[in-house]
Amino acid sequence: MSTLCEIRDLSVTYDDQPNPALGHVTLDIAAGRRLAIIGESGSGKSTLARTLAGLLPPRTRVTGEIQWTGGTPPCPGRDLGLVFQDPSSSLNPVLTIGEQVAEGARQHVGLGWKQALARAQEMLERVRIAQADQVLRAYPHQLSGGQRQRVVIAAALAAKPTILLADEATSALDVVVQAEIVALLDDLVRDAQMTLIFITHDIALASGFADRLAIFKDGRLMEAGPTASVLAAPAQGYTRTLLQSHLDLTSPPLVEEAAT
Numbered sequence: 001m002s003t004l005c006e007i008r009d010l011s012v013t014y015d016d017q018p019n020p021a022l023g024h025v026t027l028d029i030a031a032g033r034r035l036a037i038i039g040e041s042g043s044g045k046s047t048l049a050r051t052l053a054g055l056l057p058p059r060t061r062v063t064g065e066i067q068w069t070g071g072t073p074p075c076p077g078r079d080l081g082l083v084f085q086d087p088s089s090s091l092n093p094v095l096t097i098g099e100q101v102a103e104g105a106r107q108h109v110g111l112g113w114k115q116a117l118a119r120a121q122e123m124l125e126r127v128r129i130a131q132a133d134q135v136l137r138a139y140p141h142q143l144s145g146g147q148r149q150r151v152v153i154a155a156a157l158a159a160k161p162t163i164l165l166a167d168e169a170t171s172a173l174d175v176v177v178q179a180e181i182v183a184l185l186d187d188l189v190r191d192a193q194m195t196l197i198f199i200t201h202d203i204a205l206a207s208g209f210a211d212r213l214a215i216f217k218d219g220r221l222m223e224a225g226p227t228a229s230v231l232a233a234p235a236q237g238y239t240r241t242l243l244q245s246h247l248d249l250t251s252p253p254l255v256e257e258a259a260t
């Protein structure tokens, strides 16, 4: 298993803030695997995502190191596809779906419009949008929330990035659509052998498909490890609380001992 990136003692403090949003984070991200970054609101998950994508606001103070295999950080949109929580705000209401999905391939791969539109249709088919040829000509408001998020994923994949970073990508969707989108992401990254960084507050959702979990609280990495090890023997009381808060009479236990 090769390493995509080594994060060492990373601290990030926003310009107007006295305290760091992330403090002394050390974490390895394995290439071609699925890492879930888990934490409650304000724990620093999106800050980590922005740092990895090179999208922090100006004057943010960053200390520590991020070493990327290959030396240079990935270019967002080209090497690193981004999917955020709210598909409505990721899509431009006055551009067709085709234009928006094709844009990444045009801008980052240098395809002409005709080829980029063909790539867009291929991507819409890959994210299992029915009648992709017609959807190319549709506008975002003509689609459901789940379809819009599939479109955003298609746009993120249009330049064929090697990393997909999904920040609360399913949180705005209902539970059934959420499960479909997670299954889709899982299939897509397996097929293309991409690295998936899946950010969520939902440990149960993440545990279903991530290879590794990294648990954050108050800007600190509480623990990280293979999903099965973290579930079977959480090292931190906080992780145990997260796991136990997902146990109820209708869901199967995540922790073996909790079943007894």
Ligand SMILES: Nc1ncnc2c1ncn2[C@@H]1O[C@H](COP(=O)(O)OP(=O)(O)OP(=O)(O)O)[C@@H](O)[C@H]1O
Pocket: 014, 015, 016, 017, 021, 039, 040, 041, 042, 043, 044, 045, 046, 047, 048, 057, 201
């Ligand atoms: N642009 C910003 N300027 C100043 N402070 C910020 C900025 N973005 C985030 N913060 C602060 O940094 C801390 C971490 O926020 P972050 O968004 O990374 O957490 P999160 O775990 O992603 O939370 P959520 O799930 O609510 O998005 C919070 O205290 C937040 O208020």
